Amino acid sequence: MHQTTRKILDFFYPNVCPRCGIILHPEETVCDACAEKMLLSQNDYCQKCGKTNCMCQYRKLAYDRAVVACRYDKESAPAVLALKESKNTNFAYFTARILAERLRHGSYYQVQETDYVMPVPMHKAKQKQRGYNQAGLIARELAELLHLPYREDVLYKEKSAAEQHTLTSAQERAKNVGSFGIREVSLENMRIILCDDVLTTGSTMNRCAELLKFKGAAFVTAAAASSTSPPEQKETTKHKEESLL
Numbered sequence: 001m002h003q004t005t006r007k008i009l010d011f012f013y014p015n016v017c018p019r020c021g022i023i024l025h026p027e028e029t030v031c032d033a034c035a036e037k038m039l040l041s042q043n044d045y046c047q048k049c050g051k052t053n054c055m056c057q058y059r060k061l062a063y064d065r066a067v068v069a070c071r072y073d074k075e076s077a078p079a080v081l082a083l084k085e086s087k088n089t090n091f092a093y094f095t096a097r098i099l100a101e102r103l104r105h106g107s108y109y110q111v112q113e114t115d116y117v118m119p120v121p122m123h124k125a126k127q128k129q130r131g132y133n134q135a136g137l138i139a140r141e142l143a144e145l146l147h148l149p150y151r152e153d154v155l156y157k158e159k160s161a162a163e164q165h166t167l168t169s170a171q172e173r174a175k176n177v178g179s180f181g182i183r184e185v186s187l188e189n190m191r192i193i194l195c196d197d198v199l200t201t202g203s204t205m206n207r208c209a210e211l212l213k214f215k216g217a218a219f220v221t222a223a224a225a226s227s228t229s230p231p232e233q234k235e236t237t238k239h240k241e242e243s244l245l
């Protein structure tokens with residue numbers, strides 16, 4: 001977000017930590033204590049699928065690498081929820097900074113050679129109702145930080161499908177993501193960074209990456225503000241479900 005806009009907003013709405021509610025300095029997004037609780041170390045997730053429990057051996061993914069900022073668990077849920085409910089969008093700016101930093105030091109190619117930063121789309125009606133697409137906030141901020149072009153007119157969501165998080169099985173989630181579409185564009189040999197707020201099974205990112213590849217994209221990075229780690233005891237069944245996708 002533009003600094004001036006930010007300052008004006010801070011005047012009317014005090015800048016508070018989206019997780020604990022403590023008052024922050026205008027330039028801060030999350031307090032240090034909460035940042036520490038939410039951050040996911042780069043060694044703790046798979047650089048290809050973005051999961052803390054790597055699913056690469058069970059699925060062939062359409063995206064080429066994943067960059068993740070935070071874990072999605074009970075520690076970070078209040079901040080993610082505040083972003084979704086338009087209460088506090090700081091989590092988007094906080095995670096965009098982390099993602100930018102991790103992408104600058106990425107090993108696949110120089111991040112400046114990225115063609116576009118795009119969000120996972122939200123259905124138009126829903127975006128109008130909420131006022132913004134939270135994935136778009138993250139993607140736009142990331143594009144600004146990395147000085148890369150931002151585009152949200154390529155991918156679209158056809159209809160309001162059931163909310164991903166309300167669906168319990170990986171199979172249901174996979175079916176539900178079928179409603180994404182892509183406009184008539186050429187993405188021949190392009191490198192794209194695709195952003196979302198939460199990476200759960202990876203089905204949404206995967207479907208969008210498939211569409212981008214279908215239009216010629218050469219490399220797709222899945223950049224997620226947060227990534228879920230399923231409870232340990234469910235690992236086995238979870239993997240079985242994933243392998244069916």
Ligand SMILES: [Zn+2]
Nearest residue numbers: 017020031034
């Ligand atoms: Zn805090």
